[in-house]
Amino acid sequence: MMLSPTKLEGALDRLLLADANALDSKDMTGWLTNYAEEEQASYYCRAAENTEHNLELGFMFDDCRARLEDRVIYVTEIWAGTFQDYRTRHFVQRVSHRQVDASTAEAMSNFSVFMTPMDTGVTQILAAGRYLDMVRLSGDGRAKFLSRRAELDTSVLPRYLVYPI
Amino acid sequence: MADATLTWPKNYNEVPKAAFTRSDLYLEEIKRIFHGPEWHPVAHESELPNPGDFRTIRLAGIPLLISRDEGGEVRVFYNACSHRSNQLETAVMGNKTEFECPYHRWLFSAKGELVGCPNPREFVPGFDKADYPLGQPRFDLFYGLIFVTFSAETEPLDQFLGEAGETLRELMAGDGRLKLLGYQKVRYDSNWKGYNDNDGYHAPLLHAAFKMLNWQGGKGRQYTATKRGHVCFESALSVASGPSVLKDKDLIAFKGQDPSVGSRIVQLFPTFVSTKHLDVINLRFATPIDAETTEVHYAYFAHQNDDADMLRHRLRQSSNLLGPCGLISMEDASIFHRIHIGSHTPGNAIFQKGVRDPAKLESEFSQNDESGNLPRWEYYRSVMGFERAQA
Structure with missing residues (x-):
C-alpha cells in the first residue's frame, strides 16, 4: 500500500529526527534501533569526493547489521575513556523523497553538524553534507533505515570521529 | 632576524616541549626541512x-x-x-x-x-x-611512490631511503602495483612532530581493542635507517584469537597470501607514515598547515592482482580498521591532540620505554619501544642547529 503524502512525510521526518536525537544524545543503542532489523541494514560515512571519483572507501563502512551492532560496541566499550569527548548537534533538512514500493521509500536530506569539544567549549562545524537514505516502511506507518549514506562535503575532517554522523 | 635557537638537553631521550609549540621554530623548520634537502x-x-x-x-x-x-x-x-x-x-x-x-x-x-x-x-x-x-x-x-624535494642538494632517493626502502617495498605489496581504494582526510590539532612521534609508534596500553579481542602482537623488530632515523617495524602477522566481542570477524581477518609480511610500518623523516596491517595497505601523506595543525591524507590501496572478493575485503577492512575513526587507531588521533596540548608546559618530554642508556643512540629496538623515535630527534636537532647541553 502506498502511504498518503502526509503520512509518508511524517514517517520520514520522525525517523530523521529520531536519528539526530539519538546521535546528539550519544545514545548508540537508540541509534541502532533506527535501523531495520534486516541483515543488509547499512550505514556509510564517506567524503563525497571519494564517491564522485568512484572510490568506495569511507570513514565508516558498516555494510551489514553485524557491523552496525559492532559500532555500538566500538563507541560504548572499546573506545570508552580514550578520547576527548565532544557534544554534537545535527541539523537535518529533508530536500526530496519518493516512495519506491509499498515497503520502501528513498529520501535525501541536507545536514550540518556542530561540535563542541568538552575540553575547549569552543563550537566548530564538524561536517556538512547529504544523507542518502533507503527507508523500510512498516504497515503501521513506522520507518527505519535500510541504508543510510552520509556523503560529506567536508572532505577534510577537522578532527577524528568517534560517533557516526 | 637571528636564527631561532633552543638549548637541547644532554640526554638523547629528552626533547624540549618548546620544540612542539614555538612558532619561530616552525618558520625555521619550513625553511630547513620542508623546503630543504629532504624527500x-x-x-x-x-x-x-x-x-x-x-x-x-x-x-x-x-x-x-x-x-x-x-x-x-x-x-x-x-x-x-x-x-x-x-x-x-x-x-x-x-x-x-x-x-x-x-x-x-x-x-x-x-x-x-x-x-x-x-x-x-x-x-x-x-x-x-x-x-x-x-x-x-x-x-x-x-615502486610508484612519488617523492619531491625542493632542494638541489638532496642526495639521491635511494640513499635517502637506505635500509627503509626494502621494508617500504614489502609494505607496498612487494612490487608497488597498487590500486587506489580511496581517502580519509583529516586535520589534527597537533604540531607535525607530535603527529609523527605518535603515529607509527605502538602504544599497546592505549588500545583497548587489542585486549578485548585477545589480540597479541606478532613477533617482530623495530629499527631505524639512515642518519634521519626513519623508523621501520617488521612483524609477522598476528590474528586475534579466542572469543571476540565483534560480530563481523572479517574486520580483523587476514586473507592475504604471505603471513610473513603481515605487518609493516615505515615512517620517513619528516612526516610520512605508511603501514601494511592485515590486508590494509595505507600510505599517509601528511603536511604541516601551521605550528599547531597537521593535515593527513590517509590513502588506502588494494593490489592490482586482487580478485573481486579480496578487493571487497580490503575495502571493508580499510574503511573501519585504521585512520581517524578506525577501530584500532581512533585513540591515536586523540593522543595527537592531547600531546600537543600537554606540550604547552615547561620542560622536556622524557622517553622511557626501551632506553637502555640516555647517553647513547641505538638503531635496533623492540617492537613497542618508544626509543625508536630518538635517532630522528637527533637528526632534527642537528638540522635545526640546536646545541646539545654538555654532560
Whole structure:
C-alpha cells in the first residue's frame, strides 16, 4: 500500500529526527534501533569526493547489521575513556523523497553538524553534507533505515570521529 | 632576524616541549626541512592510473600538480601558471590532458609545455613559449611512490631511503602495483612532530581493542635507517584469537597470501607514515598547515592482482580498521591532540620505554619501544642547529 503524502512525510521526518536525537544524545543503542532489523541494514560515512571519483572507501563502512551492532560496541566499550569527548548537534533538512514500493521509500536530506569539544567549549562545524537514505516502511506507518549514506562535503575532517554522523 | 635557537638537553631521550609549540621554530623548520634537502612522498602513481589523470596537493604551503600524460609518464609540477603564478588547477583530482590558466588563457600540456597563449606579439620582445614551461620541483619514484624535494642538494632517493626502502617495498605489496581504494582526510590539532612521534609508534596500553579481542602482537623488530632515523617495524602477522566481542570477524581477518609480511610500518623523516596491517595497505601523506595543525591524507590501496572478493575485503577492512575513526587507531588521533596540548608546559618530554642508556643512540629496538623515535630527534636537532647541553 502506498502511504498518503502526509503520512509518508511524517514517517520520514520522525525517523530523521529520531536519528539526530539519538546521535546528539550519544545514545548508540537508540541509534541502532533506527535501523531495520534486516541483515543488509547499512550505514556509510564517506567524503563525497571519494564517491564522485568512484572510490568506495569511507570513514565508516558498516555494510551489514553485524557491523552496525559492532559500532555500538566500538563507541560504548572499546573506545570508552580514550578520547576527548565532544557534544554534537545535527541539523537535518529533508530536500526530496519518493516512495519506491509499498515497503520502501528513498529520501535525501541536507545536514550540518556542530561540535563542541568538552575540553575547549569552543563550537566548530564538524561536517556538512547529504544523507542518502533507503527507508523500510512498516504497515503501521513506522520507518527505519535500510541504508543510510552520509556523503560529506567536508572532505577534510577537522578532527577524528568517534560517533557516526 | 637571528636564527631561532633552543638549548637541547644532554640526554638523547629528552626533547624540549618548546620544540612542539614555538612558532619561530616552525618558520625555521619550513625553511630547513620542508623546503630543504629532504624527500617528501606526495602520492602513489596508482592514484592517477590513467593517461590524463591528475592530482593537486599542497605540501608545506607549496601547491603541486601531479599529472600523467597521454603517453603514461608521471610528472610533478608547481601548480602555478608560469606567467603570473596564478593557481593553475583547482580540482583535487580529475582527468585532463591540457591545463588552461583562466587569467590570461595560457595553456599547458600534461607534459608541462606552454602550448598556447593569446597575443604574444604584445609581450616582451623576443618572447618564446619554450621559455615558459610549468616549473617543476625535483621528483623521483620508488615502486610508484612519488617523492619531491625542493632542494638541489638532496642526495639521491635511494640513499635517502637506505635500509627503509626494502621494508617500504614489502609494505607496498612487494612490487608497488597498487590500486587506489580511496581517502580519509583529516586535520589534527597537533604540531607535525607530535603527529609523527605518535603515529607509527605502538602504544599497546592505549588500545583497548587489542585486549578485548585477545589480540597479541606478532613477533617482530623495530629499527631505524639512515642518519634521519626513519623508523621501520617488521612483524609477522598476528590474528586475534579466542572469543571476540565483534560480530563481523572479517574486520580483523587476514586473507592475504604471505603471513610473513603481515605487518609493516615505515615512517620517513619528516612526516610520512605508511603501514601494511592485515590486508590494509595505507600510505599517509601528511603536511604541516601551521605550528599547531597537521593535515593527513590517509590513502588506502588494494593490489592490482586482487580478485573481486579480496578487493571487497580490503575495502571493508580499510574503511573501519585504521585512520581517524578506525577501530584500532581512533585513540591515536586523540593522543595527537592531547600531546600537543600537554606540550604547552615547561620542560622536556622524557622517553622511557626501551632506553637502555640516555647517553647513547641505538638503531635496533623492540617492537613497542618508544626509543625508536630518538635517532630522528637527533637528526632534527642537528638540522635545526640546536646545541646539545654538555654532560
